[in-house]
Amino acid sequence: MTSDDVGDQDESRTQTREHEASQVATDGGTSATLPLETDAGARPRWQVDLGYIVLTTVAIYALITVLGLLTGLGVGGIFRQLQTVTFLAAAYALVVLALNLHWGYTGLFNIGVAGFMAVGAYGMAVLTAPPEGTTTPGLGLPLWIGIPFGVLLAGLVGLIVVLPALRIRADYFAIVTLAFAEVIRLTINSGALADFELLGRELGTGGGRGINFPLLESAIPRWVLYQGGDPAQGANVVGLQILTVTNQLGIERTVVESAVYTSILVVLVVIVFALLVRTANSPFGRLLKGIREDELATKSLGKNTDLVKIKVFVLGCAIMGLAGIFWQGRNGYVDPDAFLPIITFYIFIALIIGGSGSNTGSVVGALVFAGVLFEGPPYVQRIVTQQVDLPRPATVYDGVVALGAFDPLPLLGYFVGQLANVRFILFGVILILLMIYRPDGLLGHRSEPASPLHLSAEQSPADSRSAKRGGDDDGGDSSGGSDSDSDSDSDSAGVDTSTDNGDDDPLDSNPDDSTPDRGEPDE
Amino acid sequence: MGDTTEFTWEQWFGVLLLAGVGVLILDVLRRLVVGDLGVSTFSTFLWRGLVDGLIIGLAAVGLSMTYSILRFANFSHGDLVTTGAFTGWTAAWLIGGAGVTGLGSRLLLNADGSTSARELNLHVYAEPVAIVAGLVIAAAATVLVALAIDKLVYKRMRDAGGIPLLIASVGVALALRYVIVFFYGERTRGIVRSSPSIDHSLLFWTDSLVVHELVMVVSAVSLMLGLHGLLQYTKLGTAMRAMADNKDLALITGIPTERVILATWVIGAGLTGVAGYLIVLEQETLNFNTGWFLLLLIFAAVILGGIGSIYGAIAGGLIIGLADNMMLVWISGDLTRVAAFLLMILIFIFRPQGLFGGVETA
Numbered sequence: 001m002t003s004d005d006v007g008d009q010d011e012s013r014t015q016t017r018e019h020e021a022s023q024v025a026t027d028g029g030t031s032a033t034l035p036l037e038t039d040a041g042a043r044p045r046w047q048v049d050l051g052y053i054v055l056t057t058v059a060i061y062a063l064i065t066v067l068g069l070l071t072g073l074g075v076g077g078i079f080r081q082l083q084t085v086t087f088l089a090a091a092y093a094l095v096v097l098a099l100n101l102h103w104g105y106t107g108l109f110n111i112g113v114a115g116f117m118a119v120g121a122y123g124m125a126v127l128t129a130p131p132e133g134t135t136t137p138g139l140g141l142p143l144w145i146g147i148p149f150g151v152l153l154a155g156l157v158g159l160i161v162v163l164p165a166l167r168i169r170a171d172y173f174a175i176v177t178l179a180f181a182e183v184i185r186l187t188i189n190s191g192a193l194a195d196f197e198l199l200g201r202e203l204g205t206g207g208g209r210g211i212n213f214p215l216l217e218s219a220i221p222r223w224v225l226y227q228g229g230d231p232a233q234g235a236n237v238v239g240l241q242i243l244t245v246t247n248q249l250g251i252e253r254t255v256v257e258s259a260v261y262t263s264i265l266v267v268l269v270v271i272v273f274a275l276l277v278r279t280a281n282s283p284f285g286r287l288l289k290g291i292r293e294d295e296l297a298t299k300s301l302g303k304n305t306d307l308v309k310i311k312v313f314v315l316g317c318a319i320m321g322l323a324g325i326f327w328q329g330r331n332g333y334v335d336p337d338a339f340l341p342i343i344t345f346y347i348f349i350a351l352i353i354g355g356s357g358s359n360t361g362s363v364v365g366a367l368v369f370a371g372v373l374f375e376g377p378p379y380v381q382r383i384v385t386q387q388v389d390l391p392r393p394a395t396v397y398d399g400v401v402a403l404g405a406f407d408p409l410p411l412l413g414y415f416v417g418q419l420a421n422v423r424f425i426l427f428g429v430i431l432i433l434l435m436i437y438r439p440d441g442l443l444g445h446r447s448e449p450a451s452p453l454h455l456s457a458e459q460s461p462a463d464s465r466s467a468k469r470g471g472d473d474d475g476g477d478s479s480g481g482s483d484s485d486s487d488s489d490s491d492s493a494g495v496d497t498s499t500d501n502g503d504d505d506p507l508d509s510n511p512d513d514s515t516p517d518r519g520e521p522d523e
Numbered sequence: 524m525g526d527t528t529e530f531t532w533e534q535w536f537g538v539l540l541l542a543g544v545g546v547l548i549l550d551v552l553r554r555l556v557v558g559d560l561g562v563s564t565f566s567t568f569l570w571r572g573l574v575d576g577l578i579i580g581l582a583a584v585g586l587s588m589t590y591s592i593l594r595f596a597n598f599s600h601g602d603l604v605t606t607g608a609f610t611g612w613t614a615a616w617l618i619g620g621a622g623v624t625g626l627g628s629r630l631l632l633n634a635d636g637s638t639s640a641r642e643l644n645l646h647v648y649a650e651p652v653a654i655v656a657g658l659v660i661a662a663a664a665t666v667l668v669a670l671a672i673d674k675l676v677y678k679r680m681r682d683a684g685g686i687p688l689l690i691a692s693v694g695v696a697l698a699l700r701y702v703i704v705f706f707y708g709e710r711t712r713g714i715v716r717s718s719p720s721i722d723h724s725l726l727f728w729t730d731s732l733v734v735h736e737l738v739m740v741v742s743a744v745s746l747m748l749g750l751h752g753l754l755q756y757t758k759l760g761t762a763m764r765a766m767a768d769n770k771d772l773a774l775i776t777g778i779p780t781e782r783v784i785l786a787t788w789v790i791g792a793g794l795t796g797v798a799g800y801l802i803v804l805e806q807e808t809l810n811f812n813t814g815w816f817l818l819l820l821i822f823a824a825v826i827l828g829g830i831g832s833i834y835g836a837i838a839g840g841l842i843i844g845l846a847d848n849m850m851l852v853w854i855s856g857d858l859t860r861v862a863a864f865l866l867m868i869l870i871f872i873f874r875p876q877g878l879f880g881g882v883e884t885a
Contacts (some may be wrong), residue, residue, distance in 0.1 A: 034707050109686055170594045171685045175822055176871050179864040182819055186864075190857035345693055380862065393879045397627035419705045428698025431562045435691040436679050 046277075049360040051126055052443065056364045058355035060085065060371035064379070066402050071303035071383045081379060083262060085371045090265040091327045092366035096350045097272050097359060098319035104356035104444070105280060106312045109174045112161065113320055113347050115181025118339035119157045120321020121328040124150030125213040136195070136206030143219055146390060147325055154321020155314045157184070162313040163402050165305050178341060189336040216329025233475020258330075269363070272302050272319055288312060292357075300433065346374070349427050364442060373430070376424040384416050392417055536873035545744075546734045551852060560852060568848045574736050574805065577743040581816065582798035583824035583836035584750065585791030585805070589779020590844025591767040591831030593677065595688035599696035600821060604814030606668050608803045609703055611661025612714050614787065619645045619653030632809070633712050640713035640807070647734050650721050658742070658800055665796025668699070671789045698816070704811045711810040714803050746794060747837055754833065759786055767831050820847070823867035829877020838863045855869065 063080060068078035068424050095113060102108040128146035165173055187193060192206035201455050205211060223229040225239030231253075246256045279285050280378075290298035291305050299305050322464025328334045347371065356367020384390070390413035392401045399411030415422065434441060539610035554560035586600045609632065616629040623636040633639070647654055654728055672695055680688055754760030762783050764775040774780050802817075803809050824843045828835025851858040870878065 110615055124599060156552070164868075167874060168871060169685075172871055172875060174686075174689060175596060175826070176868050179819060179823075179868050183861050183864050183868075186857070186861045192858055204736055345697065348690065348693070393626060394636075395631050395708070396633055397634070399629070418705055419699050421709070424701035425698045425705065428694040428696070428701070431694030432676050432691050435683075435687050435694065436676070439683075477836070 052360055053363050056367045060089075060367055062132050064371070067383060071387050073383065073386075081375070083259065083448050084247045085375050087258075087262045087265065087330065088368045088370035089263065090269050090325055092350050093269045093328070093363045094265070094323040095320055095360040096354065096366045097269070097276055098316040098323065099347055099351050100359060100362040101276055101279070101312060102316045102358060104358065104362070105285065105288040105292060106309060106349065107170065107295075108162075108309060108313055108316075110172045110177045110313070110316070111179030111341075111344050111348070112179075112181035112184075114339040114341055114343040115177075115184040116154045116158060116317045116320040116336075117324030117327065117343070118181075118184055118188060118336070120154040120318075121338075122150070122205055122211070122282070123153035123321070124325045124335050125211045125328075126205065129203075129211050129213045131202075134212045135209055136204055137209040138211065138213065139203055143214060144215075145255030147322075149316050150325050151321045154324070155318035155342055156475065157309065158314045158320075159316025161317075162310055165307060175410035178344070179319040181339075181341060181344065185336050185339050204272070206335075210335030211215055212333050216297070216326065216333070217261045218254070218257050220264060220329070221257040224264070225257070238461045261434070268322070268326070273359055273363065280359065284308070289357075299518065322404075346427075349373075349431055352431065352439075352441050355441030358443040360442075361441055361443030368442075373427065377419040378425070379418040381416055386446050390416060393443075424494060501522065536869070546783075547849075547853075551822065551849070554852065565852075567745070568851055569845070570736075572845035572848035573740055573841065574844070575847060576841035577740055577747075577800055577826060577837075578798050578805070578840070579817070579820055579824050579844050580837040580840025581743050581746065581801070582596070582795050583821045583828070584747075584833050585793075585795040585838040585842045586821055586830065587825045587831060587833060588787050588791040590764070590825060593681075593688070593783060594667065594762060594770075595692065596822070597683045598689060598692040598818065599672070599699055600692075601814035601816070601818030602696045602699040603665055603669060603792055603795045604802070605703060605811060606699065606814075606822075607661040607665040607799030608809055608813060610664035610668075611657040611796065611800035612803055612809065614660035614664075615653045615657030616652070617652035618641065618656050632707040632709055632714065634706075634710070636710070640716055644716055645714070646716040647738055649716070654738075654804075658797060661796040661800035663792040663796075663798070665792045666789050668796075670755065670785070671793030672699070673784070673788055700811055700815060707811065709811060710718060710812060711718035711808055712809060714809050715807045717807060718804075735804045739805055742797065746797065750790065750794070753790070763787065819864060819867075823863055826867055826875075827870055827878050829879055832877065832879065835877050835879050839877070842878075848865060 045109050045220070064081050065078055068074075068081065068434075073081075077484070095117065099110065099113055103109045108191060109294065118440055118501055124146040125138065127139050127141045127149050128143055129136060129140070131137050131140040161177065168176065188205045189208055191207050193205045195202060195204035219229070222231060225231075225235055227233040227236045231482040242260070243253075244257065247255075273319070280288070287298065287303055287305075287308055290301075291308060295305055324339075328338060350365040350369035352365070353364055354363070355361035391402075391410045392413050393410045396411070402408075402410035551560065551565070555562065555565060577717045582600070582604055585603070586597060589595075589597045591598070613630060613632055614633060620629045620643045622640075623643055628635055628637050644650075645653065676691055676695055677688065680691060698850075703810060715735070718733045720731040721737075722731050752765065752795050762773070762778045763786070765776065765778055766780055766783050770780060774784075799814055802813065821840075821844055824839035824840070825836050827841030827842055828837070843866075846865050847859045854862065
């Protein structure tokens with residue numbers, strides 16, 4: 001806990017400033033000599049946020065590169081690993097951002113993420129799969145029809161799911177969405193929709209066989225690089241620039257194409273990120289946070305919360321569909337096993353690590369999850385098996401028997417061989433530890449200004465103290481709000497927010513600051 | 524709460540649901556009369572639905588109890604089923620397989636692939652002691668695991684809301700499942716020999732009765748009856764009902780809430796472990812995902828019966844088991860789960876208090 005606090009002060013000047021402000025208030029002005037920064041001197045929030053993301057990216061890249069170099073993996077291997085991690089992180093970031101919109105901002109506890117990704121990917125795949133020559137025929141339509149169709153279909157299915165589920169409790173909502181995701185996956189998997197005829201055209205989901213569709217990883221970059229998307233017609237203006245450089249460097253075309261694909265995904269993440277940040281800071285975003293904190297109160301203020309929840313859910317599902325399309329587009333093949341419920345929980349772990357309720361946290365969480373937790377253990381395993389010749393016993397029993405004879409190597413070898421499974425234990429333990437000690441994740445506890453203008457910005461340092469106090473209290477959904485979002489989502493049991501995260505947030509040391517914001521919903 | 528529009532919605536839904544069930548029953552009768560559906564097929568579906576339903580019901584009791592007393596949806600419940608299956612059958616293999624195969628192979632349920640269920644020849648007639656011992660160990664080990672998890676995780680967040688606890692339980696589920704994988708491996712293994720059967724002419728459905736299924740039914744029913752007695756005629760049952768109703772009130776009335784929670788875990792996890800053990804007796808194979816894949820069906824049973832109601836959970840389990848098997852009359856086998864889940868979603872939306880109307884624990 002103390003290390004967390006230290007981390008906060010190191011990383012964020014905003015945080016430090018708030019800390020100081022609350023200290024001043026707590027001490028009743030005795031420490032007023034502390035230099036209170038005004039906002040004019042501070043960096044804008046988006047720069048701080050960008051700093052976090054860049055810092056995480058650089059740290060993960062450096063870690064992978066250093067590990068690779070130390071163990072002589074070679075430039076090619078390191079590059080491949082970096083690209084995989086970048087791609088995965090971007091794909092995760094897209095879904096995590098959508099989930100953050102659902103859960104982090106609006107409090108809609110959606111654990112059917114995998115189902116909506118499946119709808120998007122399958123919607124696209126069924127439309128674009130070639131009509132002949134594969135086991136599962138499709139309609140053979142171009143991608144520019146297929147991709148928007150998949151996205152819209154995911155949004156539409158989201159609408160169908162959310163309409164009946166609007167009134168039910170958060171934990172019920174969770175089970176309903178999970179059940180819907182399983183219904184979607186099992187239906188796709190069943191023989192019923194595997195092949196059917198529609199208007200004389202044969203199409204279907206292919207059931208357990210899956211479905212092949214044009215490889216997005218080469219098709220989309222080719223539009224960017226070549227005239228008419230066809231390599232035979234030569235490069236276009238953009239492609240000429242890129243290909244000349246890469247030709248000089250001697251990089252293969254397929255590598256260039258997948259790099260372009262990853263870049264397009266990153267651009268998509270940036271667009272969605274900007275969209276969501278804008279949404280969160282708009283009056284609409286404040287409405288979302290209001291619903292998260294206390295839906296009844298928001299309703300009482302005359303807001304149509306049902307309509308807002310529908311809009312947000314559909315938008316988030318559409319983004320999830322888009323993410324599903326790009327994720328599977330890398331393989332040019334989908335089958336129902338790609339959308340097991342466990343995928344949803346990966347997304348949740350990423351969001352909780354980053355901190356729900358923070359878009360920056362979502363991206364950081366996706367980077368940490370994909371780069372370190374998910375890809376890390378197999379990477380370490382690959383390096384270790386390349387470098388060290390460990391015995392590989394078939395079972396843990398053999399390892400323990402050898403340990404009994406004072407030979408720890410077989411057990412170690414078994415452990416390394418199991419690293420891909422051990423990481424799931426790690427996921428579970430991290431999730432538990434986060435929920436016990438830091439339910440707000442890395443960045444989730446940060447307050448978001450309720451107003452686009454910082455209320456104390458124009459004040460002189462002398463009276464900024466009182467103004468800041470007022471500003472913090474008025475922005476009910478900002479300071480206290482994001483502190484407690486993870487537990488105040490539930491309207492069920494008595495929620496005592498001060499017991500579980502009261503001790504790790506400096507803001508909580510100030511009773512005046514915390515009590516009015518923490519409206520206990522059950523009182 | 525009692526506003527009129529909601530009431531009519533629920534009534535409408537109830538009427539629709541009953542009408543739907545009625546139509547389906549009439550259709551089954553019509554098919555039986557016309558001869559589309561053989562009597563033996565029908566009775567097989569019915570019997571299998573009953574067997575599946577009892578097991579789901581047994582596992583659902585534990586989930587329903589923790590849901591109402593600790594107030595969260597425990598997503599690690601499915602993996603407690605798996606824990607019961609692995610620990611119980613490890614014990615059964617240790618006892619029943621002695622002298623047949625090596626200790627390593629028995630301890631890890633054939634993780635190295637050096638033996639087979641055929642070689643071990645484990646079934647009720649051949650190794651009754653091993654199978655009964657396994658049943659007891661399954662219950663005991665699952666209780667210990669559940670209590671350890673409660674002490675390590677849930678106890679630290681007693682006052683957190685339902686959602687943080689739910690998320691923590693997802694973490695518990697992942698950790699528990701892959702600890703099992705770490706030791707036992709990912710392979711699906713055969714555990715039990717196929718069951719002997721008794722030829723008879725007593726019962727109408729078939730002329731042979733599978734003994735393992737009979738063992739399951741007898742164990743499940745007697746455990747349920749025992750539970751009924753325990754909760755109906757002891758103070759513990761009253762205390763549980765009080766706590767499910769209002770934890771704070773129970774506390775100030777002098778009910779030792781932590782001890783009630785302990786009892787909840789002991790009873791719930793014990794029954795869950797037994798359910799996991801018995802599932803393997805029926806399906807003869809075991810995989811680390813066995814319980815996780817059952818979790819949604821168990822949830823469906825709990826929700827159908829009304830969260831917190833133990834009889835509801837048993838009834839819900841039976842309905843889900845029967846629906847899962849009887850649906851085969853109309854739809855193909857890979858869609859029966861879809862039907863069961865859709866039924867659960869409908870119940871959740873229109874009658875969140877369950878089919879039997881919010882009867883609290885016992």
